[in-house]
Amino acid sequence: MSNQEVMSDVNHVQHMFLRVESNDMECVINIAGHPYRLRELIFMMIENGCKIEQTSADSYNTFVYDKETVEVHDFLTSIIKAKFKPTDN
Numbered sequence: 001m002s003n004q005e006v007m008s009d010v011n012h013v014q015h016m017f018l019r020v021e022s023n024d025m026e027c028v029i030n031i032a033g034h035p036y037r038l039r040e041l042i043f044m045m046i047e048n049g050c051k052i053e054q055t056s057a058d059s060y061n062t063f064v065y066d067k068e069t070v071e072v073h074d075f076l077t078s079i080i081k082a083k084f085k086p087t088d089n
Helices: 002-008 035-047 059-064
Strands: 014-021 027-031 052-057 066-071 078-084
Touching: 014 035, 014 059, 027 035, 027 059, 035 052, 035 078
Parallel strands: none
Antiparallel strands: 014 027, 014 052, 027 078, 066 078
16 A cells, blocks of 8 residues: 555554653653544654654563543544653652
């Protein structure tokens, strides 16, 4: 399937793991959804000053965390499962 076909197929789902860092937070997220929606999410994180790198399922599964959240969005959707690193409070 070509890139153009993938992007025009509203039922196509892409999946990835990302490590995200900002000034006050570090997390690893597990996201799935239409490529347009995932690009939009990544762009928003970068625009808000986050550092992002693609990582692996192993890194996600071994990430030490104290809080976990799940969000689901619309049909061009994203399922976001994030594990947040313990804070130093």
